[in-house]
Amino acid sequence: MRQATAGLIAAGALLSACAGTPAALRPQAVHVATPETKGYLSGPRIQALADAVPPPPVAGSPTDLADKARSARFKTLEDSDRWLLATAHAELRPPLALQHFDCTLGVRLGSATTPNLNRLMQRLFHDSDAAAELAKARGFRPRPVGDDPERRPCQRVSEAGRKSASYPSGSSTVATVYGEAFAALEPQRATEARRTAHEMGLSRLVCGMHYPSDVAAGETLGKAVFDAASDAPGFEADLAAARTELAAARATGLTNPGCASERVALATPLP
Template identity: 35%
Template sequence: MISTTLLFAEERNLESQTPNIKLGLVQGYLDPKTLPDFLKLIPNAPVQDSAKQKLDNAVSQKYLALQGTSRWELAKSDADLTFPNAAETFSCALGVPINKKQTPRLYRLLQRTLTDAGLATYPVKNYYQRVRPFMLNREPICTPEDTEALRRDGSHPSGHTAVGWAWALILTEIAPDHADAILARGRSFGESRIVCNVHWNSDVAEGRFVGAAIVAKLHANSQFLSDLKRAKKELATLYAKKVKSSNNCEFERKALALPKEK
């Protein structure tokens, strides 16, 4: 059994090992210079009147029907990548709480991989500076306080989706018995960006590609692999103690069960 004192000591040790960088993010595992060249790997952002853009328009129009529903509220929560909120994203899928006190190693692993996957999208975002759906359809977004920042931030590919899909793949490895629920939540996390009216369907698809590529790179990183093993032990302890998630999992289940069209 891990005592509270040891947990707090572990927490302090993790914080000293992974200093904060810009925007409140902690240092990732990967050297940005070693990342795949996503400008060469990701297709061009769809152009106006192309078949891909017409498909994006159609998908966005369908998801607009979810404004004001519980799915819209879940998408709003998914938009918040700050911790501790983001740590609990997969809590219902896993069936256990994810927080700084009970799962310090997994908590820090999620923080560090957020940096790796999220920032990996920026060379492509900055190159294309694709406009976001709300800038064209003039419909609301689920986080209106972010409007001006999002106007300046390229849409292609989706950074949130890259993060969410990377987390889904990592957590599937940590808790394989919950794989279906984890992967479904990872998929819906990316779809939340379409629900929010801030990303196109093709942005989300390419975000998943970035997330998967980053996870592949992480598996060649010894520190990540070490933390992965420790995170597995943390979850095994919670499962053995039958500790349950404290999230409103019924709300999440119902929100994700809503159809995409009214």
């Protein structure tokens, strides 16, 4: 049963290759951004958002030790259904990553033509990814898989990826921005959209790619990035165009066949 469920999770998510935010973790073959794609925010605005992120926990501090203790407990989920869902959540770039919200929204975005939605999310990805990378450059904290070379990640990770910075979680930053965007697109499903974004952040704990404080900081940064982007010129027009496409996708009546297995995976108690 577990293997059948795991297959549905992988198929339902259409995971083609695991990817993380740092360049060292990105398989370029599935990068869908065009060279001219830009975000909503200026460089100085992104830098200011990054500068507002508090420094990472000091090594050996109570917070650091608590992070490491909880991270170690997540090893018990290796090869579980929740672990395999985390492998799917590792893909963060539009349009593939948007399908993580299929079950929450009751649509099948992989079967829909949504260029405006994709563009909206790509621009938000640009801003959130850039902010997280600038914040990471201000204070290095190793990843769980970097602190423990024997730790199994749930995605393919190079040596450079293992040694890349963990704080704040760029994955959580991006996921939170997506969740806020879908909450704005469909306010009646806002709670569910934000919950899905949070689960994507928790997946990084399951994967051994981030510590709890990294994820929490990424979520805070993601909300700040979205708030700033939502005030930018052109954002409301892009949101309206994406909302029309999302409604059209729902009108097809198609849903993601992996939703049942996703519910099983999300029901797994976390340590």
